[in-house]
Amino acid sequence: MNGQTYFTAAELAEIAKTGGLMNFPHTKQGVNALAAREGWNALPSSRKRGGTKGGGGMEYHFQVLPEALQALIAGLQIKAGLIARHDLEAERDRRQLAAIRTSALSAEARAAMDARAEILLSIDGYAISQGKTRAWAIAQFLDALTAFVTRQVVEQRRDAGEILTDREATSLTVPLLLTSQDGFHLDPARIAKANDRSAAPVIKRSALYEWFKARDERGVIALAPAATKEVQPIPAAFADFLKFYARPSKPTIADAHGEYLKAAAAVDVLQRMPLTLSQVKYILRERMNNIEKQVGREGLLTLRSRLAYVTRTTDDMWPTTIYTADGKTFDAEVADPVTKRPIRPEITTVLDVVTRKVVGISLARSENQRSVAEALRNACVASGIPAIFYVDRGPGYRNQALDADVSGLMGRLGITKMHAAPYGSQAKGRIERPNATIWDTLAKRFTTYIGADMDKEAGQKVHKITRRELKEFGESRHLPTWEEFVRLAWAMVEEYNNKIHTSLPKFEDPQSGKTRHMTPNEAWAAHVAAGFEPVPVDQAEVDDLFRPYEIRTASRSEVQWNGNKFFHEALEAYHQKKVMVGYDYHQADRVWVREFDRDSGQPGRLICVARFGGNSERYVPLSFEHAAIENRAKGRLRRLDAKREAIEAERDGLLQIEFEGTEVADFIETAPTPEPAEVALVINNASEAPPAVRRRVFASDADLAVWALANPHEVSARQLEVLRDCMARSNARELFRLSGVDTEALRTLLRAAA
Numbered sequence: 001m002n003g004q005t006y007f008t009a010a011e012l013a014e015i016a017k018t019g020g021l022m023n024f025p026h027t028k029q030g031v032n033a034l035a036a037r038e039g040w041n042a043l044p045s046s047r048k049r050g051g052t053k054g055g056g057g058m059e060y061h062f063q064v065l066p067e068a069l070q071a072l073i074a075g076l077q078i079k080a081g082l083i084a085r086h087d088l089e090a091e092r093d094r095r096q097l098a099a100i101r102t103s104a105l106s107a108e109a110r111a112a113m114d115a116r117a118e119i120l121l122s123i124d125g126y127a128i129s130q131g132k133t134r135a136w137a138i139a140q141f142l143d144a145l146t147a148f149v150t151r152q153v154v155e156q157r158r159d160a161g162e163i164l165t166d167r168e169a170t171s172l173t174v175p176l177l178l179t180s181q182d183g184f185h186l187d188p189a190r191i192a193k194a195n196d197r198s199a200a201p202v203i204k205r206s207a208l209y210e211w212f213k214a215r216d217e218r219g220v221i222a223l224a225p226a227a228t229k230e231v232q233p234i235p236a237a238f239a240d241f242l243k244f245y246a247r248p249s250k251p252t253i254a255d256a257h258g259e260y261l262k263a264a265a266a267v268d269v270l271q272r273m274p275l276t277l278s279q280v281k282y283i284l285r286e287r288m289n290n291i292e293k294q295v296g297r298e299g300l301l302t303l304r305s306r307l308a309y310v311t312r313t314t315d316d317m318w319p320t321t322i323y324t325a326d327g328k329t330f331d332a333e334v335a336d337p338v339t340k341r342p343i344r345p346e347i348t349t350v351l352d353v354v355t356r357k358v359v360g361i362s363l364a365r366s367e368n369q370r371s372v373a374e375a376l377r378n379a380c381v382a383s384g385i386p387a388i389f390y391v392d393r394g395p396g397y398r399n400q401a402l403d404a405d406v407s408g409l410m411g412r413l414g415i416t417k418m419h420a421a422p423y424g425s426q427a428k429g430r431i432e433r434p435n436a437t438i439w440d441t442l443a444k445r446f447t448t449y450i451g452a453d454m455d456k457e458a459g460q461k462v463h464k465i466t467r468r469e470l471k472e473f474g475e476s477r478h479l480p481t482w483e484e485f486v487r488l489a490w491a492m493v494e495e496y497n498n499k500i501h502t503s504l505p506k507f508e509d510p511q512s513g514k515t516r517h518m519t520p521n522e523a524w525a526a527h528v529a530a531g532f533e534p535v536p537v538d539q540a541e542v543d544d545l546f547r548p549y550e551i552r553t554a555s556r557s558e559v560q561w562n563g564n565k566f567f568h569e570a571l572e573a574y575h576q577k578k579v580m581v582g583y584d585y586h587q588a589d590r591v592w593v594r595e596f597d598r599d600s601g602q603p604g605r606l607i608c609v610a611r612f613g614g615n616s617e618r619y620v621p622l623s624f625e626h627a628a629i630e631n632r633a634k635g636r637l638r639r640l641d642a643k644r645e646a647i648e649a650e651r652d653g654l655l656q657i658e659f660e661g662t663e664v665a666d667f668i669e670t671a672p673t674p675e676p677a678e679v680a681l682v683i684n685n686a687s688e689a690p691p692a693v694r695r696r697v698f699a700s701d702a703d704l705a706v707w708a709l710a711n712p713h714e715v716s717a718r719q720l721e722v723l724r725d726c727m728a729r730s731n732a733r734e735l736f737r738l739s740g741v742d743t744e745a746l747r748t749l750l751r752a753a754a
Contacts, residue, residue, distance in 0.1 A: 003077070006059040008049060009035065012069065019072040040064050105224055113224040115194035116211050119203070120223075122184045138208050141184060144177035145203065148188060151176060237275050238283055240264065246296025253281060318532050319524055322353040323379060323386035325372065328435045331443040331451035333466070337482035339730065340475035342448070342466060345485065347439055348372055350379040353390070355527065356501050357520035358434060358493045359383040363486060373548070380413065384534025390418045434496065442492045446480055472724045472754070473747045474733055497521045547582040547592060549603050554579050559593055559610055566591045567613035579607065701726050702739035705746055712749055720753050 127137035177183035214222035360379025364371035595604035
């Protein structure tokens with residue numbers, strides 16, 4: 001009615017009736033009669049009603065109507081305008097509320113809502129394009145969906161190699177109504193998404209009608225899947241269960257739940273009801289993440305490996321800014337350079353953090369201050385002195401030789417040492433990964449590899465062969481020599497430094513013209529080309545700079561170190577004064593004596609090189625390395641003595657067990673012991689005695705070895721056994737060498753006899 005100016009007789013009658021206007025007809029016939037009496041039909045403002053449905057009736061202009069009716073219509077029009085504006089505002093508010101609700105939906109629910117809206121819009125569009133009803137379009141959609149599912153089954157059979165019927169083969173050439181542009185033009189993935197809880201592209205007829213009804217009544221927001229029920233808090237009783245589950249021994253859920261029920265049964269029955277096994281499994285599976293469920297079962301270090309981490313960048317750094325180092329026990333056995341016994345060397349690797357280049361290594365028996373110092377020495381001499389030395393908290397990096405203010409390597413070289421945070425091994429990944437890349441790869445190239453990837457049967461076979469050869473010959477040809485190991489280790493470092501590293505920048509390869517990542521050597525060369533210059537070590541000071549120094553007091557031209565006294569005339573002027581004594585790990589016959597600079601705490605001017613002159617304890621100088629080896633040997637012998645004493649005590653205890661004799665029961669018949677018969681010895685002096693065989697006697701094992709090499713075909717099994725026993729002992733082998741026995745030829749003889 002809002003803005004309407006012409007009215008029919010029926011509309012005027014309805015308006016008068018609804019408004020309660022008593023002086024105006026309330027029926028169509030009455031209004032027509034009034035219009036005939038008043039002559040409204042002949043007025044220019046009146047007009048025939050248009051359209052066939054109007055029946056040719058008259059429409060009367062607002063101005064010809066009585067004033068009372070005009071006032072009533074004007075009031076109704078104002079009211080209709082207010083209602084329309086109210087409805088418009090209500091619709092706007094409803095849309096805003098729907099937008100808020102939509103934004104509050106989860107991504108999964110919003111995707112399902114959009115997919116359902118797309119399907120309903122496609123069905124309505126297909127119905128309009130075909131001039132049919134919605135119900136007809138729904139039926140067509142369901143048929144198209146069934147045809148699509150059938151097509152999928154046929155295609156799967158075809159891909160599996162099955163033979164199709166003619167009808168099935170023909171059906172594959174027919175366009176699908178569900179996906180074609182002339183049909184519903186829908187992606188099957190959208191249908192699967194609309195199912196929300198099912199991944200299959202199938203929708204029921206009832207679901208479609210429910211979606212249409214919900215959309216028409218409440219808008220698109222009503223198509224969103226119903227929210228699941230509110231998540232309930234975890235029961236307080238679950239904390240009691242965790243007391244038995246959150247343990248480092250990692251008990252199973254069933255075992256921890258059983259212990260929890262036993263503890264709950266001992267509590268008053270009025271306490272909270274215990275959780276069932278199903279409830280406990282559900283909470284662990286659905287309500288707790290992988291970190292929460294492992295608290296108490298794993299240590300802090302393991303838990304940190306599951307947490308977020310910060311990536312550190314070195315884009316604005318020069319090489320030698322940071323060196324990092326770490327030690328690794330080699331996963332293969334090599335021959336000890338002295339004893340020839342199998343050992344697993346300890347390798348210390350120094351890496352430049354910026355370029356990922358391995359700048360130095362050391363090969364030793366354990367990760368100690370000497371191996372760390374040697375690796376740092378190699379790195380500084382070859383590539384330059386670093387500003388920061390970033391290492392872990394192992395014993396090789398926390399000692400006086402490195403940290404002392406007076407004589408420590410860090411202070412003398414001006415290097416700042418940084419230790420990795422406790423439980424922060426992830427921060428040292430840049431050195432841990434090369435350790436695995438270089439040394440694990442090299443270890444697997446040896447037949448004596450004993451890592452986790454080694455086949456158990458093959459490893460046991462190699463172990464038996466090497467131990468048998470060590471027992472028989474004192475060494476094994478299957479063990480790589482120390483010299484071979486050192487050569488291959490440095491070759492492996494060079495191979496790593498020339499290998500492409502994905503964490504380094506990319507550049508255009510000048511040979512292939514393709515873009516690839518740099519190698520560590522190429523990254524180092526790129527920095528040099530950009531103006532980088534390392535801080536070098538003066539070649540004239542290389543040895544002394546890395547030589548450890550200790551403070552000693554000179555006395556009567558002598559200084560003492562490692563139990564040895566060293567003499568030089570120049571020390572006479574420094575009697576009872578503090579000096580700094582530098583020593584070499586391998587040269588025990590001399591020490592380097594320097595003045596003690598009290599201002600800097602560092603070694604000063606070189607006074608002299610003092611020589612070993614006299615020692616009340618030893619007549620042969622005892623080097624640092626030999627002293628350590630001797631102390632270790634003494635310790636091993638003490639442990640062997642203690643073990644032998646324990647074995648003998650156990651044996652003596654068994655021999656002291658008393659044995660009580662028992663009498664034979666009187667019901668057992670015992671046979672008398674037969675008397676031995678006399679044997680007559682008949683000597684026939686007429687017969688000739690067989691010639692006596694003389695056994696060859698040797699004055700020493702060395703004489704036996706010399707004779708065996710000269711007469712290999714006459715050596716008996718017992719003599720071979722004696723020689724194998726000698727070759728298995730280091731002192732016997734040394735005696736053979738001093739006696740002029742060719743031990744290599746003897747080993748060859750013993751191997752051939754075996």
